[in-house]
Amino acid sequence: MEKRKYNKVKDSQSQKERGEVVIIMKNISDLIEGYLKQVIELGGKGHIEIKRSELADMFQCVPSQINYVINTRFTVERGYLVESKRGGGGYIRIFRVKPSSKVELIENIIKQIEKGATQNMAEDIIYRLLDEGVITDREATIMLAAIDRNTLKLQLPARDELRAAILTSMLLTLKYEK
Known part of the structure; x- marks a missing residue:
């Protein structure tokens, strides 16, 4: 079962408020997830558009690792919608769905x-x-x-x-x- 360190995430709140990207998780999937969530949050739009290959280069991993993170960590149950287009001009858009109440x-x-x-x-x-x-x-x-x-x-x-x-x-x- 996946264990999370929520108290560490809360401790980093002041760094987030200053616009810093704070990555505090341990494995590559956690690093990618944390990075994407912070970019979504700091961007202020509630969504991001990324290129799988660019993100893979940034984290020095294979693009399938990016697919894995998006498919397992950015699900409807967790409050995200994902759309993607494959190919040369392809992209992945991740939307954070915020309920009104x-x-x-x-x-x-x-x-x-x-x-x-x-x-x-x-x-x-x-x-x-x-x-x-x-x-x-x-x-x-x-x-x-x-x-x-x-x-x-x-x-x-x-x-x-x-x-x-x-x-x-x-x-x-x-x-x-x-």
Whole structure:
């Protein structure tokens, strides 16, 4: 399971406010993800347009590594939309989707998981709730434990359906709290 260092991200807030790009994660995928998120945030437009090959050159990795990061870290569950065009003039656009309210965010998530939620999908949703300030680090830890495949010892698809039901119940509780 992916572990995040949210307290370190919060500590770097003053550096972000000064316009500095702060990269504090450890592996190449984390570095690329952190860089892209900070560029989106610092750009002020809520989106970026990049060329896969240029980003690969910047991080001295293969373009498929960029694809991996975009496909796994910039998902709908995490609050992003991605569009791409391949070829010589190709690009990748990453849009940050910001809900107008906590209630709208929760309602959208509940719709996404109506038919079930995989482990990765549920984790992405919890990380998004944390990133959006809807839940605390402690609440995220508890939620992650409750939806983990080691906790829900059922066969698929029952496990994904139960995970979605548990997550929906938690979300409904959050929706109505102040």
